[in-house]
Amino acid sequence: MSGNAFRRLRGDWLVRTLQFFLLLLAFLLFMGISRVFPFFPPPYRVLSAAGELISGGEINQHLLVTLYETLTGFLIAIILGIWIGLLLGVSRTLALIFEPIILSGYAIPKIIFLPLLMMIFGVGLNSKIANAALHAVFPVILNTLVGIREVNGIFLKVARSMNATRVQTFAKVYFPSMVPPVFAGMRIGLGFCFLGSLLAELFEAKMGLGFLVAHFYNLGQIAKMLAVILLVFLLTMMINAGMKAIENRLSRWRATWKS
Amino acid sequence: MEELISVKRVSKIFEDSGVNTGGSVEAVGKVDFQVRRGEFVSLLGPSGCGKSTLLDIVAGLEPPTSGEVLIAGQTVKGPHPKTAMVFQSMSVFPWRTALENVEFGIELKGMEKKARRERARQVTQLVGLAGFEDKYPSQLSGGMNQRLAIARALALDPEILLMDEPFGALDEQTRFLMGLELLRIWEETRKTILFVTHSIAEAIQLSDRVLVMSARPSVIREEIPILLPRPRTIETLTTEIATQIERRIWDILKVEAAKGMTPDGR
Numbered sequence: 001m002s003g004n005a006f007r008r009l010r011g012d013w014l015v016r017t018l019q020f021f022l023l024l025l026a027f028l029l030f031m032g033i034s035r036v037f038p039f040f041p042p043p044y045r046v047l048s049a050a051g052e053l054i055s056g057g058e059i060n061q062h063l064l065v066t067l068y069e070t071l072t073g074f075l076i077a078i079i080l081g082i083w084i085g086l087l088l089g090v091s092r093t094l095a096l097i098f099e100p101i102i103l104s105g106y107a108i109p110k111i112i113f114l115p116l117l118m119m120i121f122g123v124g125l126n127s128k129i130a131n132a133a134l135h136a137v138f139p140v141i142l143n144t145l146v147g148i149r150e151v152n153g154i155f156l157k158v159a160r161s162m163n164a165t166r167v168q169t170f171a172k173v174y175f176p177s178m179v180p181p182v183f184a185g186m187r188i189g190l191g192f193c194f195l196g197s198l199l200a201e202l203f204e205a206k207m208g209l210g211f212l213v214a215h216f217y218n219l220g221q222i223a224k225m226l227a228v229i230l231l232v233f234l235l236t237m238m239i240n241a242g243m244k245a246i247e248n249r250l251s252r253w254r255a256t257w258k259s
Numbered sequence: 260m261e262e263l264i265s266v267k268r269v270s271k272i273f274e275d276s277g278v279n280t281g282g283s284v285e286a287v288g289k290v291d292f293q294v295r296r297g298e299f300v301s302l303l304g305p306s307g308c309g310k311s312t313l314l315d316i317v318a319g320l321e322p323p324t325s326g327e328v329l330i331a332g333q334t335v336k337g338p339h340p341k342t343a344m345v346f347q348s349m350s351v352f353p354w355r356t357a358l359e360n361v362e363f364g365i366e367l368k369g370m371e372k373k374a375r376r377e378r379a380r381q382v383t384q385l386v387g388l389a390g391f392e393d394k395y396p397s398q399l400s401g402g403m404n405q406r407l408a409i410a411r412a413l414a415l416d417p418e419i420l421l422m423d424e425p426f427g428a429l430d431e432q433t434r435f436l437m438g439l440e441l442l443r444i445w446e447e448t449r450k451t452i453l454f455v456t457h458s459i460a461e462a463i464q465l466s467d468r469v470l471v472m473s474a475r476p477s478v479i480r481e482e483i484p485i486l487l488p489r490p491r492t493i494e495t496l497t498t499e500i501a502t503q504i505e506r507r508i509w510d511i512l513k514v515e516a517a518k519g520m521t522p523d524g525r
Contacts, residue, residue, distance in 0.1 A: 154350045161318055161344040162364045162415070163337070172363070176354040251354070 041223035050227035059231065065207040069125055069197040073132025074190055081137045081189070082182065085144025095145070106138040111199050118204065128200040128208070135196030136189035143185025147178035180251050187243045194236060263419060263451050264294040264317060269326035270476070271312055286312045288476030289326070294453055296418075299445060301454045301462040303508070304472030305516040311423055313477065314455045318344050318421050330419070343412035345422040351396045351407050358383060358392040360407050364415040379414055386410040386444060402433045409444065422454045426461065438464045442491060459508050463501060464491055471511050474518035480511050 027043055034040040041049075053059040088095045088102075114131055121127040151174055159169045201210025209232055216225035271287040286309035294300045302310045315321040317328050319338040328335040330342065338344075343364065351360050361379040370378070383392055386406040396404050405425060412420055426434045438461060445452060456462050462469045462485075469483045485504060487495050495501065 152349075154346055155352060157320065158344070158346060158350055158363075158411075159367075161320060161338050162367050163340075164367050168367055172367075173352075176352070179354075 039220075039222060041226065045223045046226045046230065049221075049223040050230055053224065053227055053231070059209075059212070059228070062207055062209050062212045063231075063235075065125070066194075066197055066201065066209040069128040069200075069208065070132055070190075070193045073129045073196060074136055074193045076129070076133040077136035077140055077189055077193065078186060080133070081140025081185070082144050084137075085141045085182075086148065088141070089145050089148030099145075102138060102141055106142060110134050110196065114200055114203060117200075123204050128197045128205065131200040132193040132196035135192040139188040139192060140182070140185045143181045143188075144178070147181035147185075148174065150181070151177045180247075183243075183247045183250060187240070187247065190239060190243060191236065194239065198232065261296045262293045263296045263298075263331055264453065265329040266290055266292050266313075266317065267326050267329070269313070269316055269323045269328060271309070271316060271321065272324045285476035287316070287323075288478050290478055292470055292479060292482070294419075294451060296451055297449055299452045299454065299465055299467045301456055301466040301469045302472060303456055303459065303462045303469050303512075304477060305474055305512060305518075306457050307475065308472050308515070309475050309477035310455050310457075310472050313472075314344075314421055314423050314453065317453060318342060320344075339419075341417055342419040342421055343415045343417035345408050345412045345420060345425045347405075347408075347423070347425060347428050349404075349428065351404050351411070353396050356393050356395055357388055357399065357407055360396070361410045361414050363411055368415070379410075382410045382414045385413065385447065387440065400433075401429050402437055405429065405437055406440065409441070413444070413448065413450075417450070419451045419453065422452060424455055424457070427456075434458075434461065435464065439491075441465065442489075446490075459505055459512070462508070463487070463504055464496055469508065471508055472515070474515045480515065483508060 030040075030043045034042045084098075084102075088098060110131070113134060114127070117130045117134070118127045121130050155173050155177065156169065159173050164172070197208065198210035198213075201208035202214050205211040205214075209228055212228050213225055213232075216222070216228065269287060269290045270285070273284045273286055290313060292300075302313060304310045312321060316323050317330075317335065319328075319335045319342070330339045333339070352363065355363070358376070358379050361383055362375050365375045365378060380392065383389060386409055388403060388406050388410065391399060391403065396407065399407065405428075408425065409420075426437050429437060441452075442465060444450075452465075454462075454465060466485050469485060470479045471481045471483060472478070473480045483504065487498070487501055487504075489495075
């Protein structure tokens with residue numbers, strides 16, 4: 001056990017070192033690019049621009065808008081996605097009809113629907129929320145569907161042999177076995193939501209991080225533009241880490257299941 | 260002695276289920292047998308012979324195509340409250356701790372939390388898992404998970420345990436030791452046990468009677484009483500009589516197993 005923990009720790013350390021060197025490499029590459037192309041700012045200018053954006057409070061409202069769009073879209077996607085996934089999971093007929101549509105929906109670049117969404121929801125925040133939700137709903141549906149289908153048959157047999165009611169079978173067998181796949185779908189979905197709101201903001205918006213990137217680009221303030229991108233990157237990492245932590249907490253029993 | 264389980268001319272035909280057979284499959288053909296209260300009876304047969312289907316019918320999980328099963332005189336129409344099933348070790352719920360697994364059945368019955376904790380603790384102790392109540396199945400060995408599956412069934416205090424190859428996933432030594440454990444539990448609780456297995460050694464180790472099944476459609480080829488003294492130990496199981504019983508079962512089974520290996524299953 002302790003040997004295992006040690007190996008894991010060392011693996012962690014190795015990965016961290018590699019990541020550090022990768023970052024350094026990116027930094028150097030960046031330096032190189034900024035020398036070759038004069039419009040490309042050197043990294044320290046990007047970092048100081050990021051500092052200004054944060055300390056000056058300029059970024060706050062944009063950050064809030066993007067977060068609001070992303071999280072609202074996410075909430076809608078979870079509610080819709082889980083319900084649709086459950087419906088398709090219990091009805092073979094519905095699955096036969098809608099599964100191919102949902103699979104293509106998953107594959108299609110959803111940004112092509114943005115003009116349509118703007119016609120329906122207006123050019124304000126609502127069309128961004130809709131776009132975010134549209135991006136996230138497919139992985140949530142599909143993972144819910146997989147979750148319900150892959151519930152171990154023997155667990156269901158155990159419940160049946162003990163005369164479990166339908167509600168009990170759902171609450172005590174389906175639900176707990178579906179937590180891991182549904183949560184994985186939600187984690188992917190949240191990333192997609194972020195993508196959805198940023199993409200929509202790049203096209204037509206007055207606020208938001210995506211808007212800010214487009215805005216600084218149009219003004220030719222490339223250092224600031226890159227600073228926003230850097231902040232988006234960090235934000236995504238934080239969101240992912242947070243989701244992972246919740247996921248691990250919810251399925252503690254899995255921690256040692258595979259080993 | 261009173262007959263607790265009566266299986267009367269039970270047959271089972273699966274319509275249109277086999278991809279490789281195309282038509283209907285006759286899994287069980289006209290089976291008759293009885294199990295008396297307190298008895299340990301094994302259904303032994305080659306793999307794929309329909310013995311698990313037969314057990315599912317006794318458990319009320321599968322309706323018979325014809326015939327009927329009586330438990331304590333009542334026709335089985337669904338899972339009977341006097342029976343509890345034990346499956347392979349992978350049937351314990353990985354998201355529940357050992358104690359929560361044991362509680363599963365009585366929780367479904369709506370037993371109040373405190374009473375059910377206490378009952379679960381008793382049973383956990385009975386199967387030799389005291390001290391492991393708060394562990395998850397992933398933290399327990401295969402043999403311990405199997406004890407857990409037995410405890411989950413015992414918590415319901417059934418009169419009859421129906422066991423479907425419960426030790427099938429275990430290695431040979433663990434299997435033998437689990438057999439001894441099961442006999443100890445059986446003697447302590449005086450349950451009636453119907454046990455499905457494809458292991459001759461296991462059937463002889465455990466049973467009062469072994470019903471040797473044919474290949475599909477399965478019928479009972481022969482009933483073999485295991486007249487070995489109890490408690491069964493490695494000494495009683497290696498006597499001349501034990502070896503003779505084993506040879507006799509082998510003679511029946513090798514014919515049946517060979518039938519099961521031909522393409523049309525006959």
